[in-house]
């Protein structure tokens with residue numbers, strides 16, 4: 001039997017190519033918690049847990065994820081059968097409440113290692129892919145309308161993205177709608193324009209904001225109000241002229257079931273980390289499918305490992321009505337993978353090699369890791 005022998009976690013800090021302005025925080029870098037899962041036959045699987053802006057977006061921080069894995073999750077599966085990710089994940093589910101991002105990184109690494117041993121891509125281990133490429137949107141979030149238009153036009157000209165998500169909710173509704181309207185007018189029918197409010201509005205604001213956004217040609221509104229306000233989401237959806245998408249409110253299959261039974265949204269933004277893993281994301285997709293809810297492949301702005309793990313899950317989805325937003329690696333200044341990812345023709349090509357079909361660039365890891373010797377020395381010198 002091949003056993004799980006050792007689990008390593010490493011924090012990497014990677015600058016973004018420009019500030020990424022969200023309602024709750026402005027990101028200037030991304031912190032990744034990389035997992036390396038070593039098996040008794042020498043095979044190694046990799047996984048990634050990444051969140052947005054420390055604890056500003058989700059309940060798990062990169063540092064907390066590392067601590068949870070090192071202290072609680074890893075000891076539970078050391079010595080267990082590495083060929084059975086399902087059994088390992090059940091052990092974790094029984095002993096650890098929540099910590100979905102940490103669990104997702106471990107499940108990713110288990111599937112990657114299993115894929116490398118068997119020669120099969122993770123998508124095939126998850127039931128089999130139904131497509132090889134995924135449409136990928138880009139988020140315009142520089143904080144400046146003119147810069148966003150230039151960025152969008154450049155993306156269109158390079159055939160990298162023809163669908164844009166605008167981050168709003170930080171400014172007044174009138175300013176936000178003027179910003180969205182200006183971008184939509186500049187791009188016209190060449191591009192789809194959608195918005196993500198990241199829960200910044202209350203229900204009254206959302207009712208007004210959604211109607212105004214529909215009037216300026218916005219195609220979809222993501223999480224306008226608190227994720228916990230499912231009844232409010234249902235009232236907004238019933239009144240809206242454009243589709244409403246749930247994101248923060250979706251924390252796995254149980255919450256997906258609640259949203260579906262309350263008719264709380266038209267579309268699910270499905271994320272592997274928020275769902276609690278690759279198979280949990282597939283379960284969320286099944287609930288969408290049987291409820292007639294549209295499907296969109298979401299991101300926590302993961303780097304290459306998390307984005308490609310998401311891609312392996314999303315290529316198994318029978319329907320992907322609204323495409324994906326797996327652009328995380330493109331927002332970062334440094335590639336952490338050996339293989340360049342194939343972003344072309346407005347889409348991402350999903351690797352077909354064993355496991356995730358990607359490898360870490362060890363030089364990039366050494367340069368970016370938070371605990372690298374040079375950084376420790378500088379911090380100590382400053383503290384001294």
Ligand SMILES: O=C(O)C[C@H]1C=CC(=O)O1
Pocket residue numbers: 052139141196198247298299300301325
């Ligand atoms: O959707 C979110 O809320 C988070 C993330 C996804 C794309 C992006 O720019 O931010």
Ligand SMILES: [Mn+2]
Pocket residue numbers: 196198222223247248269
């Ligand atoms: Mn969102």
